[in-house]
Amino acid sequence: MSLVFPHTFVPWFRSVAPYIHAYRGKTFVVGLAGEAIAAGKLNAFVQDLAILHAMGIKLVLVHGFRPQVNEQLEAKGQVSRYAHGIRITDAVALDCAQEAAGQLRFEIEAAFSQGLPNTPMANATVRVVSGNFLTARPVGIVDGVDFMLSGLVRRVDGAAIRRAIDIGALVLLSPFGFSPTGEAFNLTMEDVATATAIALQADKLVFLTEVPGIREKPDDADSDIDTELALADARRLLAAMAPPQQPSDPAFYLQHCVKACEGGVERSHILPFAADGALLLEVFTHDGIGTMVVDEKLESLREASSDDVGGILQLIEPFERDGTLVRRERAEIERDIATYTVIEHDGIIFGCAALYPYPEARTAEMAALTISPQVQGQGDGERILKRIEQRARAAGLDSIFVLTTRTMHWFIKRGFAQVDPDWLPEARKRKYNWDRRSQVLVKKFV
Ligand SMILES: CC(C)(COP(=O)(O)OP(=O)(O)OC[C@H]1O[C@@H](n2cnc3c(N)ncnc32)[C@H](O)[C@@H]1OP(=O)(O)O)[C@@H](O)C(=O)NCCC(=O)NCCS
Structure with missing residues:
Protein backbone atom coordinates (compact mmCIF):
# COMPACT_ATOMS: atom_id res chain seq x y z
CA MET A 1 0.00 0.00 0.00
CA SER A 2 1.31 3.43 -0.89
CA LEU A 3 1.90 5.77 2.03
CA VAL A 4 1.58 8.87 -0.14
CA PHE A 5 -1.91 10.35 -0.25
CA PRO A 6 -2.13 12.67 -3.25
CA HIS A 7 -5.06 14.64 -1.78
CA THR A 8 -2.98 15.66 1.26
CA PHE A 9 0.53 15.53 -0.19
CA VAL A 10 -0.09 17.76 -3.20
CA PRO A 11 -1.81 20.66 -1.37
CA TRP A 12 0.79 20.42 1.39
CA PHE A 13 3.67 20.53 -1.07
CA ARG A 14 2.11 23.47 -2.89
CA SER A 15 1.64 25.32 0.38
CA VAL A 16 5.41 25.23 0.82
CA ALA A 17 6.05 26.59 -2.69
CA PRO A 18 5.97 30.31 -1.75
CA TYR A 19 8.75 29.74 0.78
CA ILE A 20 10.86 27.80 -1.67
CA HIS A 21 10.57 30.63 -4.20
CA ALA A 22 11.18 33.30 -1.58
CA TYR A 23 14.27 31.74 0.01
CA ARG A 24 16.26 30.64 -3.05
CA GLY A 25 19.61 32.46 -3.00
CA LYS A 26 19.07 33.80 0.53
CA THR A 27 21.72 33.49 3.25
CA PHE A 28 21.02 31.83 6.60
CA VAL A 29 23.47 31.61 9.49
CA VAL A 30 22.55 28.73 11.81
CA GLY A 31 23.94 28.36 15.33
CA LEU A 32 23.63 24.85 16.72
CA ALA A 33 24.01 24.48 20.49
CA GLY A 34 26.48 21.77 21.51
CA GLU A 35 23.64 20.41 23.68
CA ALA A 36 21.75 19.43 20.50
CA ILE A 37 24.69 17.29 19.37
CA ALA A 38 25.04 15.80 22.86
CA ALA A 39 21.32 14.92 22.71
CA GLY A 40 21.88 12.90 19.53
CA LYS A 41 20.14 15.37 17.20
CA LEU A 42 23.01 15.91 14.77
CA ASN A 43 21.95 13.55 11.98
CA ALA A 44 18.35 14.77 11.78
CA PHE A 45 19.52 18.38 11.88
CA VAL A 46 22.08 17.83 9.12
CA GLN A 47 19.39 16.21 6.98
CA ASP A 48 17.19 19.30 7.41
CA LEU A 49 20.10 21.60 6.54
CA ALA A 50 20.80 19.52 3.43
CA ILE A 51 17.19 20.11 2.32
CA LEU A 52 17.60 23.87 2.75
CA HIS A 53 20.86 23.67 0.83
CA ALA A 54 19.17 21.78 -2.00
CA MET A 55 16.61 24.58 -2.20
CA GLY A 56 19.33 27.07 -3.00
CA ILE A 57 19.69 28.57 0.48
CA LYS A 58 23.27 29.63 1.29
CA LEU A 59 24.31 28.29 4.67
CA VAL A 60 26.83 29.02 7.37
CA LEU A 61 26.75 26.61 10.32
CA VAL A 62 28.28 27.54 13.66
CA HIS A 63 28.44 24.74 16.21
CA GLY A 64 28.60 25.18 19.96
CA PHE A 65 30.45 22.76 22.21
CA ARG A 66 29.72 23.58 25.84
CA PRO A 67 28.69 20.11 27.11
CA GLN A 68 31.52 18.49 25.15
CA VAL A 69 34.09 20.86 26.71
CA ASN A 70 32.54 20.36 30.15
CA GLU A 71 32.85 16.61 29.69
CA GLN A 72 36.54 16.90 28.80
CA LEU A 73 37.13 19.19 31.78
CA GLU A 74 35.38 16.77 34.08
CA ALA A 75 37.54 13.92 32.80
CA LYS A 76 40.54 16.01 33.84
CA GLY A 77 39.03 16.66 37.25
CA GLN A 78 38.34 20.33 36.49
CA VAL A 79 35.14 22.33 36.92
CA SER A 80 33.55 24.61 34.34
CA ARG A 81 33.19 28.22 35.36
CA TYR A 82 30.89 30.79 33.75
CA ALA A 83 30.13 34.49 34.22
CA HIS A 84 27.74 36.65 32.14
CA GLY A 85 26.87 33.51 30.17
CA ILE A 86 30.50 33.12 28.98
CA ARG A 87 32.99 30.41 29.96
CA ILE A 88 36.06 31.46 31.90
CA THR A 89 38.77 29.77 29.83
CA ASP A 90 42.12 28.92 31.39
CA ALA A 91 44.86 27.00 29.55
CA VAL A 92 43.36 23.61 30.46
CA ALA A 93 39.88 24.66 29.31
CA LEU A 94 41.33 25.93 26.03
CA ASP A 95 42.96 22.55 25.44
CA CYS A 96 39.65 20.82 26.14
CA ALA A 97 37.86 23.23 23.78
CA GLN A 98 40.31 22.52 20.97
CA GLU A 99 39.88 18.79 21.42
CA ALA A 100 36.10 19.03 21.57
CA ALA A 101 35.97 21.26 18.47
CA GLY A 102 38.15 18.85 16.49
CA GLN A 103 35.94 15.93 17.41
CA LEU A 104 32.71 17.81 16.59
CA ARG A 105 33.92 19.04 13.22
CA PHE A 106 34.79 15.49 12.35
CA GLU A 107 31.28 14.30 13.34
CA ILE A 108 29.57 17.12 11.45
CA GLU A 109 31.55 16.51 8.26
CA ALA A 110 30.79 12.80 8.54
CA ALA A 111 27.07 13.54 8.93
CA PHE A 112 27.10 15.70 5.77
CA SER A 113 28.90 12.98 3.85
CA GLN A 114 26.19 10.34 4.29
CA GLY A 115 24.22 9.37 1.24
CA LEU A 116 22.66 5.98 1.71
CA PRO A 117 19.82 5.25 -0.70
CA ASN A 118 16.31 5.70 0.74
CA THR A 119 17.47 8.16 3.40
CA PRO A 120 16.93 11.92 3.34
CA MET A 121 20.63 12.31 2.52
CA ALA A 122 20.51 10.20 -0.66
CA ASN A 123 21.87 12.25 -3.58
CA ALA A 124 22.70 15.17 -1.30
CA THR A 125 26.06 16.75 -2.01
CA VAL A 126 26.93 19.34 0.57
CA ARG A 127 30.59 20.35 0.57
CA VAL A 128 31.72 21.60 3.96
CA VAL A 129 34.37 24.32 4.08
CA SER A 130 36.07 25.49 7.27
CA GLY A 131 38.87 27.95 7.81
CA ASN A 132 40.37 30.78 9.77
CA PHE A 133 37.61 33.26 8.98
CA LEU A 134 37.52 34.89 12.42
CA THR A 135 39.81 37.23 14.30
CA ALA A 136 39.33 37.43 18.06
CA ARG A 137 40.17 39.66 20.97
CA PRO A 138 40.15 38.80 24.66
CA VAL A 139 37.02 39.43 26.73
CA GLY A 140 39.43 40.78 29.36
CA ILE A 141 38.44 41.56 32.94
CA VAL A 142 34.76 42.36 33.43
CA ASP A 143 33.28 43.25 36.85
CA GLY A 144 36.46 41.95 38.44
CA VAL A 145 36.25 38.57 36.63
CA ASP A 146 39.28 37.68 34.49
CA PHE A 147 37.98 35.73 31.48
CA MET A 148 41.55 34.77 30.49
CA LEU A 149 41.48 32.95 27.13
CA SER A 150 37.80 33.60 26.45
CA GLY A 151 37.41 35.92 23.52
CA LEU A 152 34.98 37.97 21.50
CA VAL A 153 34.80 38.21 17.74
CA ARG A 154 36.90 41.08 16.50
CA ARG A 155 36.40 40.68 12.78
CA VAL A 156 34.75 38.24 10.41
CA ASP A 157 36.15 37.82 6.92
CA GLY A 158 32.70 38.10 5.36
CA ALA A 159 34.05 38.40 1.81
CA ALA A 160 35.86 35.05 2.06
CA ILE A 161 32.80 33.32 3.59
CA ARG A 162 30.63 34.84 0.89
CA ARG A 163 32.90 33.47 -1.86
CA ALA A 164 32.63 29.96 -0.37
CA ILE A 165 28.83 29.97 0.01
CA ASP A 166 28.39 31.54 -3.43
CA ILE A 167 29.98 28.48 -5.03
CA GLY A 168 27.58 26.21 -3.14
CA ALA A 169 29.71 25.20 -0.14
CA LEU A 170 28.40 25.17 3.41
CA VAL A 171 30.76 27.07 5.69
CA LEU A 172 31.28 25.44 9.09
CA LEU A 173 32.64 27.62 11.89
CA SER A 174 33.83 26.53 15.31
CA PRO A 175 33.76 29.01 18.18
CA PHE A 176 37.47 29.78 17.91
CA GLY A 177 39.31 32.84 16.75
CA PHE A 178 42.90 33.94 16.60
CA SER A 179 44.42 37.22 17.60
CA PRO A 180 46.85 38.95 15.21
CA THR A 181 49.66 37.42 17.30
CA GLY A 182 48.30 33.92 16.57
CA GLU A 183 46.94 33.36 20.07
CA ALA A 184 43.79 31.21 20.17
CA PHE A 185 40.65 32.38 21.97
CA ASN A 186 37.61 30.40 22.96
CA LEU A 187 34.49 32.20 21.67
CA THR A 188 30.81 31.56 22.18
CA MET A 189 28.77 30.00 19.39
CA GLU A 190 26.21 32.81 19.82
CA ASP A 191 28.78 35.58 19.37
CA VAL A 192 30.31 33.91 16.31
CA ALA A 193 26.92 33.28 14.68
CA THR A 194 25.72 36.83 15.37
CA ALA A 195 28.91 38.52 14.14
CA THR A 196 28.93 36.34 11.02
CA ALA A 197 25.26 37.05 10.27
CA ILE A 198 25.95 40.79 10.57
CA ALA A 199 29.12 40.61 8.46
CA LEU A 200 27.23 38.77 5.71
CA GLN A 201 24.07 40.85 6.19
CA ALA A 202 22.35 37.47 6.26
CA ASP A 203 18.62 37.14 5.69
CA LYS A 204 18.20 34.99 8.80
CA LEU A 205 20.09 34.08 11.93
CA VAL A 206 18.74 30.91 13.53
CA PHE A 207 19.71 29.48 16.91
CA LEU A 208 18.83 25.86 17.70
CA THR A 209 18.88 25.83 21.42
CA GLU A 210 17.86 24.10 24.63
CA VAL A 211 15.20 26.80 25.25
CA PRO A 212 11.77 26.58 23.58
CA GLY A 213 11.74 30.28 22.64
CA ILE A 214 11.00 33.50 24.49
CA ARG A 215 7.93 33.44 26.72
CA GLU A 216 5.41 36.28 26.72
CA LYS A 217 6.06 36.58 30.47
CA PRO A 218 9.70 35.50 30.85
CA ASP A 219 9.36 34.64 34.55
CA ASP A 220 6.21 32.56 34.06
CA ALA A 221 7.17 29.14 32.68
CA ASP A 222 3.52 28.48 31.76
CA SER A 223 3.05 31.56 29.59
CA ASP A 224 2.94 31.14 25.81
CA ILE A 225 5.95 31.40 23.54
CA ASP A 226 6.02 34.69 21.64
CA THR A 227 6.18 33.54 18.03
CA GLU A 228 7.06 36.99 16.73
CA LEU A 229 8.73 39.88 18.57
CA ALA A 230 9.23 43.28 17.02
CA LEU A 231 12.71 44.58 17.71
CA ALA A 232 11.42 47.30 20.05
CA ASP A 233 9.42 44.74 22.07
CA ALA A 234 12.41 42.40 22.19
CA ARG A 235 14.55 45.23 23.57
CA ARG A 236 11.91 46.04 26.20
CA LEU A 237 11.60 42.39 27.23
CA LEU A 238 15.36 42.02 27.45
CA ALA A 239 15.63 45.07 29.70
CA ALA A 240 13.03 43.51 32.02
CA MET A 241 14.81 40.14 32.17
CA ALA A 242 17.55 39.32 34.67
CA PRO A 243 21.00 39.58 33.02
CA PRO A 244 22.07 36.13 31.78
CA GLN A 245 24.47 34.23 34.01
CA GLN A 246 24.34 30.88 32.25
CA PRO A 247 24.53 30.37 28.49
CA SER A 248 21.24 28.47 28.66
CA ASP A 249 19.35 31.58 29.91
CA PRO A 250 16.82 32.71 27.29
CA ALA A 251 18.08 36.28 27.79
CA PHE A 252 21.49 35.18 26.51
CA TYR A 253 20.01 34.14 23.16
CA LEU A 254 17.63 37.09 23.03
CA GLN A 255 20.45 39.61 23.46
CA HIS A 256 22.21 38.14 20.44
CA CYS A 257 19.01 38.24 18.35
CA VAL A 258 18.55 41.89 19.24
CA LYS A 259 22.17 42.65 18.38
CA ALA A 260 21.82 40.89 15.02
CA CYS A 261 18.65 42.81 14.19
CA GLU A 262 20.33 46.08 15.16
CA GLY A 263 23.23 45.11 12.91
CA GLY A 264 20.96 44.75 9.88
CA VAL A 265 19.92 41.07 10.00
CA GLU A 266 16.21 41.33 9.34
CA ARG A 267 15.11 38.26 11.25
CA SER A 268 16.62 36.14 13.99
CA HIS A 269 15.09 33.02 15.49
CA ILE A 270 15.38 31.05 18.71
CA LEU A 271 14.20 27.46 18.19
CA PRO A 272 14.08 24.40 20.44
CA PHE A 273 16.22 21.56 19.12
CA ALA A 274 14.04 19.20 21.14
CA ALA A 275 11.28 19.53 18.52
CA ASP A 276 12.02 17.26 15.58
CA GLY A 277 12.34 19.29 12.37
CA ALA A 278 12.28 22.62 14.25
CA LEU A 279 14.29 24.28 11.51
CA LEU A 280 11.91 23.16 8.77
CA LEU A 281 8.84 24.11 10.81
CA GLU A 282 10.18 27.60 11.48
CA VAL A 283 11.25 28.25 7.91
CA PHE A 284 8.35 26.67 6.02
CA THR A 285 5.29 27.38 8.17
CA HIS A 286 3.60 30.66 8.93
CA ASP A 287 3.72 30.66 12.72
CA GLY A 288 6.86 28.62 13.07
CA ILE A 289 7.80 26.97 16.31
CA GLY A 290 10.07 29.22 18.37
CA THR A 291 10.49 32.98 18.59
CA MET A 292 11.36 35.25 15.68
CA VAL A 293 12.76 38.71 16.39
CA VAL A 294 12.01 40.95 13.45
CA ASP A 295 13.11 44.45 12.61
CA GLU A 296 9.88 46.43 12.81
CA LYS A 297 10.87 48.47 9.78
CA LEU A 298 9.50 45.51 7.86
CA GLU A 299 5.94 46.39 8.66
CA SER A 300 3.75 43.46 7.80
C1 LIG B 1 -13.13 36.67 3.61
C2 LIG B 1 -11.70 36.65 4.07
C3 LIG B 1 -10.93 37.76 3.37
C4 LIG B 1 -11.65 36.84 5.58
O1 LIG B 1 -10.30 36.86 6.01
P1 LIG B 1 -9.90 36.40 7.53
O2 LIG B 1 -8.54 36.89 7.81
O3 LIG B 1 -10.17 34.96 7.68
O4 LIG B 1 -10.94 37.25 8.34
P2 LIG B 1 -10.99 37.58 9.87
O5 LIG B 1 -10.00 36.76 10.64
O6 LIG B 1 -10.90 39.06 10.02
O7 LIG B 1 -12.47 37.10 10.18
C5 LIG B 1 -12.76 35.73 10.33
C6 LIG B 1 -14.25 35.53 10.52
O8 LIG B 1 -14.90 35.64 9.26
C7 LIG B 1 -15.66 34.47 9.00
N1 LIG B 1 -15.68 34.21 7.54
C8 LIG B 1 -14.68 33.81 6.75
N2 LIG B 1 -15.11 33.66 5.48
C9 LIG B 1 -16.43 33.98 5.47
C10 LIG B 1 -17.44 34.02 4.48
N3 LIG B 1 -17.19 33.67 3.24
N4 LIG B 1 -18.66 34.43 4.85
C11 LIG B 1 -18.94 34.78 6.12
N5 LIG B 1 -18.03 34.76 7.11
C12 LIG B 1 -16.78 34.35 6.80
C13 LIG B 1 -14.94 33.40 9.77
O9 LIG B 1 -15.81 32.32 10.05
C14 LIG B 1 -14.54 34.14 11.04
O10 LIG B 1 -15.65 34.26 11.88
P3 LIG B 1 -15.47 34.27 13.48
O11 LIG B 1 -14.56 35.43 13.80
O12 LIG B 1 -16.85 34.48 13.97
O13 LIG B 1 -14.88 32.95 13.80
C15 LIG B 1 -11.02 35.28 3.77
O14 LIG B 1 -11.83 34.28 4.29
C16 LIG B 1 -10.77 35.02 2.29
O15 LIG B 1 -9.72 35.36 1.77
N6 LIG B 1 -11.73 34.36 1.60
C17 LIG B 1 -11.56 33.97 0.22
C18 LIG B 1 -11.62 35.15 -0.74
C19 LIG B 1 -12.87 35.97 -0.58
O16 LIG B 1 -13.96 35.46 -0.40
N7 LIG B 1 -12.69 37.28 -0.71
C20 LIG B 1 -13.76 38.23 -0.70
C21 LIG B 1 -14.04 38.50 -2.11
S1 LIG B 1 -15.16 39.79 -2.29
Missing part, protein backbone atom coordinates in the same frame (compact mmCIF):
# COMPACT_ATOMS: atom_id res chain seq x y z
CA LEU A 301 0.79 45.52 6.60
CA ARG A 302 1.90 47.83 3.82
CA GLU A 303 1.20 49.16 0.36
CA ALA A 304 2.38 46.87 -2.45
CA SER A 305 5.33 47.42 -4.77
CA SER A 306 6.13 45.81 -8.11
CA ASP A 307 8.14 43.12 -6.25
CA ASP A 308 4.85 41.83 -4.81
CA VAL A 309 3.15 40.98 -8.12
CA GLY A 310 4.29 37.33 -8.05
CA GLY A 311 3.19 36.89 -4.43
CA ILE A 312 -0.23 38.42 -5.09
CA LEU A 313 -0.81 36.21 -8.14
CA GLN A 314 0.10 33.12 -6.14
CA LEU A 315 -2.27 34.13 -3.33
CA ILE A 316 -5.36 34.90 -5.41
CA GLU A 317 -4.98 32.21 -8.07
CA PRO A 318 -6.76 29.38 -6.12
CA PHE A 319 -9.72 31.71 -5.44
CA GLU A 320 -9.91 32.68 -9.11
CA ARG A 321 -9.92 29.01 -10.02
CA ASP A 322 -12.85 28.19 -7.73
CA GLY A 323 -14.78 31.26 -8.89
CA THR A 324 -14.65 33.22 -5.58
CA LEU A 325 -12.71 36.00 -7.30
CA VAL A 326 -12.86 37.23 -10.89
CA ARG A 327 -9.77 36.43 -12.91
CA ARG A 328 -7.06 39.07 -13.21
CA GLU A 329 -4.17 38.89 -15.64
CA ARG A 330 -0.61 39.48 -14.47
CA ALA A 331 -0.39 42.57 -16.69
CA GLU A 332 -3.47 44.02 -15.00
CA ILE A 333 -2.02 43.50 -11.52
CA GLU A 334 1.33 44.92 -12.65
CA ARG A 335 -0.42 48.01 -14.00
CA ASP A 336 -2.56 48.47 -10.87
CA ILE A 337 0.05 47.46 -8.27
CA ALA A 338 -0.11 50.87 -6.57
CA THR A 339 -3.76 50.21 -5.67
CA TYR A 340 -2.88 47.09 -3.61
CA THR A 341 -2.29 46.76 0.12
CA VAL A 342 -0.59 43.55 1.27
CA ILE A 343 0.14 41.67 4.47
CA GLU A 344 3.61 40.21 4.46
CA HIS A 345 5.11 37.82 6.95
CA ASP A 346 8.73 36.77 6.72
CA GLY A 347 8.96 37.65 3.04
CA ILE A 348 5.74 35.92 1.97
CA ILE A 349 2.48 37.65 0.95
CA PHE A 350 -0.39 36.28 3.06
CA GLY A 351 -3.09 38.82 2.30
CA CYS A 352 -4.02 41.48 -0.20
CA ALA A 353 -6.77 43.85 -1.31
CA ALA A 354 -6.95 46.57 -3.97
CA LEU A 355 -8.68 49.94 -3.81
CA TYR A 356 -10.03 51.38 -7.08
CA PRO A 357 -11.34 54.92 -6.60
CA TYR A 358 -14.27 56.44 -8.47
CA PRO A 359 -13.71 60.04 -7.34
CA GLU A 360 -16.61 61.39 -9.38
CA ALA A 361 -18.96 59.30 -7.20
CA ARG A 362 -16.87 59.88 -4.04
CA THR A 363 -16.51 56.14 -3.54
CA ALA A 364 -14.04 53.33 -4.24
CA GLU A 365 -14.19 49.62 -4.86
CA MET A 366 -12.29 47.24 -2.61
CA ALA A 367 -11.38 44.31 -4.85
CA ALA A 368 -9.49 41.03 -4.59
CA LEU A 369 -9.63 40.92 -0.79
CA THR A 370 -7.88 37.64 -0.03
CA ILE A 371 -6.27 36.07 3.00
CA SER A 372 -4.27 32.88 2.56
CA PRO A 373 -6.26 29.84 3.79
CA GLN A 374 -3.33 28.97 6.09
CA VAL A 375 -3.95 32.08 8.21
CA GLN A 376 -7.65 32.82 7.81
CA GLY A 377 -9.63 33.51 10.96
CA GLN A 378 -6.83 35.41 12.74
CA GLY A 379 -8.14 38.90 12.07
CA ASP A 380 -5.93 39.66 9.05
CA GLY A 381 -8.99 40.17 6.83
CA GLU A 382 -10.21 42.79 9.24
CA ARG A 383 -6.79 44.50 9.46
CA ILE A 384 -6.55 44.83 5.72
CA LEU A 385 -10.14 46.12 5.50
CA LYS A 386 -9.30 48.81 8.07
CA ARG A 387 -6.24 49.89 6.11
CA ILE A 388 -8.30 50.08 2.89
CA GLU A 389 -10.89 52.18 4.73
CA GLN A 390 -8.16 54.53 5.97
CA ARG A 391 -6.83 54.91 2.45
CA ALA A 392 -10.32 55.71 1.14
CA ARG A 393 -10.95 58.25 3.91
CA ALA A 394 -7.53 59.83 3.32
CA ALA A 395 -8.51 60.23 -0.33
CA GLY A 396 -11.58 62.19 0.81
CA LEU A 397 -14.10 59.53 -0.22
CA ASP A 398 -17.43 58.89 1.54
CA SER A 399 -17.70 55.12 1.15
CA ILE A 400 -16.21 51.90 -0.17
CA PHE A 401 -18.05 49.11 -1.90
CA VAL A 402 -17.43 45.45 -2.75
CA LEU A 403 -18.89 43.00 -5.22
CA THR A 404 -19.17 39.52 -3.82
CA THR A 405 -20.85 36.23 -4.57
CA ARG A 406 -19.86 34.25 -1.46
CA THR A 407 -18.64 36.48 1.30
CA MET A 408 -21.64 38.71 1.91
CA HIS A 409 -22.01 37.90 5.59
CA TRP A 410 -18.39 38.68 6.38
CA PHE A 411 -18.91 42.20 5.03
CA ILE A 412 -22.31 42.73 6.65
CA LYS A 413 -20.79 41.88 10.03
CA ARG A 414 -18.28 44.63 9.38
CA GLY A 415 -20.69 47.45 8.68
CA PHE A 416 -21.49 46.93 4.98
CA ALA A 417 -25.08 47.05 3.68
CA GLN A 418 -26.47 45.55 0.52
CA VAL A 419 -27.57 47.91 -2.26
CA ASP A 420 -28.96 47.46 -5.74
CA PRO A 421 -26.33 47.18 -8.53
CA ASP A 422 -27.89 50.36 -9.92
CA TRP A 423 -26.20 52.18 -7.03
CA LEU A 424 -22.79 51.60 -8.62
CA PRO A 425 -20.91 54.52 -10.18
CA GLU A 426 -21.67 54.73 -13.92
CA ALA A 427 -18.17 53.67 -14.97
CA ARG A 428 -18.38 50.57 -12.75
CA LYS A 429 -21.91 49.72 -13.80
CA ARG A 430 -20.74 49.42 -17.41
CA LYS A 431 -18.27 46.69 -16.32
CA TYR A 432 -20.74 44.91 -14.00
CA ASN A 433 -21.09 41.30 -15.04
CA TRP A 434 -24.85 40.67 -14.81
CA ASP A 435 -24.33 36.92 -15.32
CA ARG A 436 -22.17 36.64 -12.22
CA ARG A 437 -24.98 38.30 -10.22
CA SER A 438 -22.57 39.60 -7.60
CA GLN A 439 -24.07 41.31 -4.64
CA VAL A 440 -23.08 44.91 -4.10
CA LEU A 441 -22.31 45.95 -0.54
CA VAL A 442 -21.44 49.44 0.61
CA LYS A 443 -19.86 50.79 3.75
CA LYS A 444 -20.55 54.48 4.29
CA PHE A 445 -18.20 56.51 6.45
CA VAL A 446 -20.70 59.16 7.54
